[in-house]
Amino acid sequence: MMMKKAMLAACALALALPVCAAGEEESAAQALLPEGISISVDVTEASGSHLELPSAVLEAAQTAENAGADAAGEQMTALNALIRERLGVDEAMQVSQRAGAQIKQTARVYDDGKLASIALLWEGTQAGGLDGCSVRALSLDLATGGEIGFDALFDDPEAAVSRMEAIIDEEIVGGLSDYMEYADLLPMPRDCFSFDESGLTVYYPEERYRYFGGKSGAVHFAWFEIAQWIGEESPVYALSRAQAADEHALIDQLSEGRFPGVMGAAAVGDRLGDVLGKLTLLCDPDYTDSAKVYLFEEPQLRGFAVEIPKYAETAEVDTPVSAIRCARISMYGLETGTSLREDVLALLGEPSAFRNYDSGDAADAMLEPGESLFYKVGDVVLEAHLDALGVLSCMILHDTMPEGLY
DSSP: OHHHHHHHOOOOOOOOOOOOOTTHHHHHHHHHHHHHEEEEEEEEEETTEEEEEEEEEEOOOSOSOHHHHHHHHHHHHHHHHHHHHHHTHHHHHHHHTSTTOOEEEEEEEEEOSSEEEEEEEEEEEOTTSSEEEEEEEEEEETTTTEEOOGGGGOSSHHHHHHHHHHHIIIIIGGGSOTTOSOBOOOSOOOSSEEEETTEEEEEOOTTTBBOTTSOBOEEEEEHHHHGGGOOTTSTTHHHHOOOOOOHHHHHHHHHTTSOSGGGGSSOTTOBHHHHHHHSOBSSSOEEOSSEEEEEBOOGGGTTEEEEEETTOSSOGGGSBOOEEEESSOEETTEETTTOBHHHHHHHHOSOSEEEEEOHHHHHHTTSOSEEEEEEEETTEEEEEEEETTSBEEEEEEESSOOTTOO
């Protein structure tokens, strides 16, 4: 269990904005807004600072009703006032103009035309004048112009938070270095969060949680980890639903040598140096009996790692990735922590090979004691690892069938 923990270790009160006038103007505006307003990001480079500035923009009106277009314009203006206030857009511009100030501000935006969620990472000179890192976030219902608060995501917010804090305690806190000065993760904050297709990310102030590289910390929860508490009335209900079981889609995806979605950050065969160039290492590499294992800082990659052979003949950065493991994923009917052995067999059929892991073997492989099923998928091999109870615990894509299993 400790090895699994090591493997896994890697904002808002509701605010109603002004709405359109009653009657036809309101109907016209409500019909327009989901397709008429989107979030744009402008980039400003000045005096050594890089600023990414999000704003609401009005697309071409889909109605000939001037009243509806005017109402949409008013809504856009109100949205921009909220964005500037909550995300500190004007404040960042002012700080960047101070003598000696250097800011790197990066926007991460999810926008599906109905919902928008924005996280703004601010590194460098902070508003108080000292260097640091902070995140501000805002989620919006583009149809109404209203802010989406944390509690609005869940049928039972307290139960959802309890589950999320249990995940933090079990899978993250136990793997944090004792030398980390800023690692106060519990209780979990609710006032700064964002969401996208992959799940929900909660951001911490840097005085509570900070990575070794200096960025303020965050925890990402895949939708399948918290979907139980997201009901049909939630604005993120559709986002949180799992993909239907689909053997052909699963095989097609894995044949590419990568997992889907955010877990597709690297593929089997990628040059390690290229992977390290776009992702941030969480810590020094770990080791199995045959491989070096690299974990990453990006919160959405909790449970994700890449491997290279332990005794590669090439320079480390030039060595191709030999395996990718994922201990936290839901894809086409397979879900870690939920799917059983019979579910794997029903979807993928009989495996090409088996391997049992006792406690010693499992520790050597950074896995839990249990059993692995191996499947040849195109030019790669999928290892579906089950814990001692037969629950899917981890999935690994290998470049070749592991030794002894030919």
